[in-house]
Amino acid sequence: MAKKLAVIGAGLMGSGIAQVSAQAGYDVVLRDVTEEALARGLGGISASYEKFVAKGRLTAAEAEAALARIATTTDLDAVGEADIVVEAVFEKIEVKQEIFRALDKIAKQDAVLASNTSAIPITKIAAVTERPERVVGTHFFSPVPMMQLCELVRGYKTSDETLARAKAFAEEIGKTTITVNRDVAGFVTTRLISALVVEAAKLYESGVASAEDIDIACRLGFGHAMGPLATTDLTGVDILVHATGNIYAETQDEKFAPPEIMRRMVDAGVLGRKTGEGFYTY
Ligand SMILES: NC(=O)c1ccc[n+]([C@@H]2O[C@H](COP(=O)([O-])OP(=O)(O)OC[C@H]3O[C@@H](n4cnc5c(N)ncnc54)[C@H](O)[C@@H]3O)[C@@H](O)[C@H]2O)c1
Structure with missing residues (x-):
């Protein structure tokens, strides 16, 4: 049956x-x-x-x-x-x-x-x-x-x-x-992507590299299918600010604190693909 x-x-x-x-x-x-x-x-x-x-x-x-x-x-x-x-x-x-x-x-x-x-x-x-x-x-x-x-x-x-x-x-x-094995905030996958997105946004925010170059580094250097900033635009900047913010609230671990650039993008309604503008323009 x-x-x-x-x-x-x-x-x-x-x-x-x-x-x-x-x-x-x-x-x-x-x-x-x-x-x-x-x-x-x-x-x-x-x-x-x-x-x-x-x-x-x-x-x-x-x-x-x-x-x-x-x-x-x-x-x-x-x-x-x-x-x-x-x-x-x-x-x-x-x-x-x-x-x-x-x-x-x-x-x-x-x-x-x-x-x-x-x-x-x-x-x-x-x-x-x-x-x-x-x-x-x-x-x-x-x-x-x-x-x-x-x-x-x-x-x-x-x-x-x-x-x-x-x-x-x-x-x-x-x-x-x-x-x-333990019911931690963000489980394994959201923890990993959050850490990568936060660091990528900080590198971009401080002018270390362009969004394109940060994404190229992850695609060609690590074999990722999509770079973290393009991923953020696809998922929604607001969704990632929320996800990383939740992990930060629970862990108090600075590496998950949503960077200022992403918080301001949300304030400005710059949410990624769904609004036509994010780290890239669509
Ligand atoms: N969208 C994604 O990429 C994704 C990925 C992984 C996990 N999730 C999770 O999966 C879940 C669903 O996400 P989704 O993207 O499919 O959402 P969705 O908005 O596409 O669908 C949610 C559905 O739930 C229905 N619903 C609401 N209350 C209900 C109830 N009481 N009984 C029965 N149906 C009810 C709604 O009518 C709607 O059809 C969420 O917890 C989300 O976080 C989403």
């Missing part, structure tokens, strides 16, 4: 997780608050499968079968059958906690309850449930069908069994995992 997965939130990440899981043979229930959000999510999945078929990476029959394994619902009670629940709603702690409180009542006793949060401590999400040992972070990367990594995050009370089941799930759907 196919394993059952529930995904809460049919946005960019939730629909991507549903897509790759259905392709790997999971029966998926995708839950969002409105029919419009579900239709958008399912439309995106269908269009993505079509692209894979066009590229010859999936047959039309496989795509059709995978799509048929995804059911959509606005009813949270529908997740009661799932072996694994992955929450991928807005990055707001109150919204996530409300969902985990409800999941605690609805989900199967032995279900793994995972959150796709990029930065909220798993321990704070787990603490609203009566079963924090079943709660774990599964931090997938965007776009989920293309990106290989899943960062597994152990909350303070996450059990070894839960971590092992989350790892098995991520691997079954084709991902490579890394394990974050």
